[in-house]
Each structure stands twice: as structure tokens, then as C-alpha cells.
Amino acid sequence: MSEFKELHLQALMNARWEEPDWQTLETTREGAWLLERHSMTERLKARCLTLAVELLGLHEIEQSALAENELSLLGEEPCMVREVVLSGDGDAWLCARTLVPKSTLTEKEQDIADLGAVPLGQRVFNQANARRDAIEVATVVVEGRSLLARRSRLWVNEKPMLVSELFLPDAPVYQEEG
Numbered sequence: 001m002s003e004f005k006e007l008h009l010q011a012l013m014n015a016r017w018e019e020p021d022w023q024t025l026e027t028t029r030e031g032a033w034l035l036e037r038h039s040m041t042e043r044l045k046a047r048c049l050t051l052a053v054e055l056l057g058l059h060e061i062e063q064s065a066l067a068e069n070e071l072s073l074l075g076e077e078p079c080m081v082r083e084v085v086l087s088g089d090g091d092a093w094l095c096a097r098t099l100v101p102k103s104t105l106t107e108k109e110q111d112i113a114d115l116g117a118v119p120l121g122q123r124v125f126n127q128a129n130a131r132r133d134a135i136e137v138a139t140v141v142v143e144g145r146s147l148l149a150r151r152s153r154l155w156v157n158e159k160p161m162l163v164s165e166l167f168l169p170d171a172p173v174y175q176e177e178g
């Protein structure tokens with residue numbers, strides 16, 4: 001993995017998540033991105049011709065390696081960790097790290113472990129009962145630059161996963177018309 005990606009994933013893992021200030025944030029350009037309840041993949045796709053997903057990592061993590069707040073959002077069990085970078089027309093836009101509990105990867109959802117370059121949002125949001133809750137936000141400083149991040153819980157067939165997303169410097173969220 002390139003140093004650039006490693007640096008951003010590490011920063012994402014160290015983020016200090018906070019409850020969003022909904023009233024203030026809802027009225028801002030950043031807020032529309034950070035508080036998006038539907039698919040982030042769809043929102044990014046609308047801003048480019050080609051959205052590409054690069055799988056950076058896929059591994060298992062023991063329950064003992066999860067933070068207290070991750071366990072309370074997901075339940076006490078080992079997880080699969082999926083790490084990706086999403087690029088719009090060749091520019092890296094978003095780094096994401098998703099914790100998927102083992103019990104989520106059952107029955108119809110077993111394929112989530114094998115998505116590869118298929119965006120998770122595309123898989124999750126074609127399910128009628130998909131929903132997002134527990135949205136939190138953070139500002140993460142990487143190489144002297146403040147970047148926006150959010151963490152949220154996605155549900156598919158009433159089974160949870162926890163998605164952390166870091167908006168990279170070229171992401172549309174930072175652009176005027178973003």
C-alpha cells in the first residue's frame with residue numbers, strides 16, 4: 001500500500017468522533033456530504049464519469065482489538081475489515097474503512113466479504129431495508145491539512161456494519177459547487 005494511503009487510513013483510525021451539530025451542519029455544503037443518509041457511492045458517482053474502487057486491504061480483526069465504542073455500535077464479536085480508496089475520474093476522493101461483524105456476513109450477506117472493486121454502497125443500497133444511523137463526524141489533520149471525516153452505521157437486513165470515511169483533498173466536498 002502506498003505511503004499516502006497508509007497515512008490516511010491511519011489518520012482515519014485515530015479520528016476522534018463527535019456527534020454532529022445537525023442544525024448548523026445541515027445548512028452547509030459540507031453538511032450535505034457528511035450527513036448523507038443514502039449512498040455515498042451514488043453521491044460521488046454523480047460528480048464524475050467513472051468512480052473506481054481500489055481494495056487496499058481485507059482482513060479479520062479480533063473482538064479484543066476493537067474499541068469500546070465500536071463494540072457498543074456493532075456487538076461483541078470479531079469483524080472483517082475492508083479498506084478501500086474511491087477515485088473519481090482518476091483522482092483519489094475518499095478513503096474508507098468498514099468493520100463488518102462476522103454475524104453480518106451470513107446468509108444473503110456472505111457476498112459482502114467478496115465485493116472486491118464493487119462499491120459497498122452499491123451492494124447495500126439496492127436492498128430495500130438498507131438504512132444508516134449513528135452518524136458522527138471528525139476533523140482529521142494529515143500533513144498539516146484539515147480533512148473531513150465521518151463514521152456511520154449501515155444496516156442491511158437488520159445486520160450492522162460500521163463505515164468510516166475520510167474525504168481526501170481532491171474530493172468534491174471541498175469544491176465550490178460540491
Ligand SMILES: C=C(O[C@@H]1C=C(C(=O)O)C=C[C@H]1O)C(=O)O
Binds near residue numbers: 039053094118
Ligand atoms: C458505504 C458506502 O459505500 C462506499 C463504498 C465503500 C466500499 O466499497 O468499501 C466504502 C464506503 C463508501 O463510501 C456508500 O456508498 O454509502
